[in-house]
Amino acid sequence: MYETIFSNKGYLKMKKVGGFIRLMRPINSAMMGFAVFVGAVLAKPQPCNFDWLSILYGFFTGLMLTAASMALNDYYDRDIDAINEPARPIPSGLVRPGQALAFSFILSLIGFVLSYLISILCLAVALAAWMIMMAYVTVGKRSGLPGNLLVSACVSIPFIYGSIISIGYVPLNVMLFTLMAFLSNTGREITKGIVDVKGDRAEGVKTLAVRYGEKIAAVSAAVLYLLSVSLTPLPWLLGIVSLWFIPFVLIADAGFIVSSILLLRDYTRENARKIKKLVLLWFIFGFLAFIFGVSG
Numbered sequence: 656m657y658e659t660i661f662s663n664k665g666y667l668k669m670k671k672v673g674g675f676i677r678l679m680r681p682i683n684s685a686m687m688g689f690a691v692f693v694g695a696v697l698a699k700p701q702p703c704n705f706d707w708l709s710i711l712y713g714f715f716t717g718l719m720l721t722a723a724s725m726a727l728n729d730y731y732d733r734d735i736d737a738i739n740e741p742a743r744p745i746p747s748g749l750v751r752p753g754q755a756l757a758f759s760f761i762l763s764l765i766g767f768v769l770s771y772l773i774s775i776l777c778l779a780v781a782l783a784a785w786m787i788m789m790a791y792v793t794v795g796k797r798s799g800l801p802g803n804l805l806v807s808a809c810v811s812i813p814f815i816y817g818s819i820i821s822i823g824y825v826p827l828n829v830m831l832f833t834l835m836a837f838l839s840n841t842g843r844e845i846t847k848g849i850v851d852v853k854g855d856r857a858e859g860v861k862t863l864a865v866r867y868g869e870k871i872a873a874v875s876a877a878v879l880y881l882l883s884v885s886l887t888p889l890p891w892l893l894g895i896v897s898l899w900f901i902p903f904v905l906i907a908d909a910g911f912i913v914s915s916i917l918l919l920r921d922y923t924r925e926n927a928r929k930i931k932k933l934v935l936l937w938f939i940f941g942f943l944a945f946i947f948g949v950s951g
Contacts, residue, residue, distance in 0.1 A: 686939075691820070694818045710820060730745065797860045799848075910940065
């Protein structure tokens with residue numbers, strides 16, 4: 656009997672730990688940590704000359720601050736998620752709202768300490784990114800497009816952060832990639848608004864999908880994806896990447912173009928959810944294009 660009780664307690668603890676891990680969105684958070692590394696490589700394509708300890712701190716700064724924002728976002732979105740995503744840790748009862756808030760604070764503190772260990776400038780950039788995240792979660796979330804732009808700024812900053820870790824400033828190739836990431840991620844955020852339209856409408860979140868309908872939102876997202884694609888020839892034309900840039904960027908471009916067409920043909924919630932996930936894959940190929948392009 657006691658063994659069963661202890662076994663059940665252990666199982667519940669493991670489920671709770673799993674709930675906290677899910678709050679962090681490990682894949683998304685790790686991608687932001689990886690984005691810091693991408694920014695560092697883009698700025699300085701000779702990894703053998705890196706200060707690898709600072710790069711490691713930078714990776715975990717990006718991961719921790721992104722995870723903190725994910726946990727805080729779930730805290731504020733708990734009523735919406737109860738409609739849109741009832742299986743998430745907070746609406747499912749796996750993690751209490753107060754626990755999620757405290758967890759976000761701890762993750763933020765770890766991120767700030769790591770950035771301070773790199774430099775004061777990196778701490779300043781980390782604090783700026785954190786303030787943008789707070790603005791989005793507390794105010795921007797319900798504003799629709801302005802909120803989408805705030806999220807994209809948070810997605811773009813890790814590349815700048817990595818460049819600063821690497822060489823202390825932001826060169827042209829990093830600025831171009833950051834702009835592409837900003838545009839394509841804004842498209843993804845608008846696509847996400849199609850997925851969440853039911854709960855957003857109930858909570859008064861003024862996304863493009865809520866205000867103007869799913870079709871207008873799909874067109875807007877597709878335009879942003881294609882604008883990002885239109886910038887991809889520039890690094891090659893400016894001579895700041897090698898031939899290795901081309902095969903990877905062609906896959907990313909084709910992916911964004913096909914995703915745009917599929918979204919315009921079918922802007923239902925189910926298809927928008929698929930497109931939202933696919934776009935992350937094209938992000939990865941975009942990362943690889945620039946990494947191989949500057950190191951090849």
